[in-house]
Amino acid sequence: MRGRFSGPGVSGPAVFGSWFPVAMSDSTVADTRRLNSKPQDLTDAYGPPSNFLEIDIFNPQTVGVGRNRYTVYELRMRTNLPIFKLKDSCVRRRYSDFEWLKNELERDSKSVNAFLFQIVVPPLPGKALKRQLPFRGDEGIFEESFIEERKQGLEQFINKIAGHPLAQNERCLHMFLQDEIIDRNYVPGKVRQ
Secondary structure (H helix, E strand, O other): OEEEOOEOOEOOEEEOOOOOOEEOOOOOOOOOOOOOOOOOOHHHHHOOOOOOEEEEEEEEEEEOOHHHOEEEEEEEEEEOOOOOOOOEEEEEEEHHHHHHHHHHHHHHHOOOOOOOOOOOOOOOOOOOHHHHOOOOOOOHHHOHHHHHHHHHHHHHHHHHHHOOOOHHHEHHHHHHHHOOOOOOOOOOOEOOO
């Protein structure tokens, strides 16, 4: 879309539709060709992406007996981002571990520089307290349909967190995704490349 832009020291036709107007003289024509573009071959089009981070949750298992029952999920992470020490990892986590990660990230984002660099932590899928009532005639939180629904919610949660560029620097996220055991006495901080 072409229009006119005028401001201090600038007047003439301008191109709108981008983030900011670009003033051009009457004799200048916008060139939309890519700079140094080369034809793309099949290896470029179907090769691995330059940077990727994939996290899948699978194989939920219910362990324990009676009131000590809980569900454990396997998390597989694959990446080529240099900030992560492992490029492929698989760990087992339960819902309370996801709660721990959420609380750690929220605490870190309330630090001194929170108004400048804040990580907006998405909500976890609900606790489903009604499903845990003893007089229900079903398996409650251990029903396959509930476990599958929670698994999908946890996968959305962790992918949103891990995709956030500021969260990728947090030590708690690295521990959550790559260490077999979470050290809850760790010193919060940033990961350095």
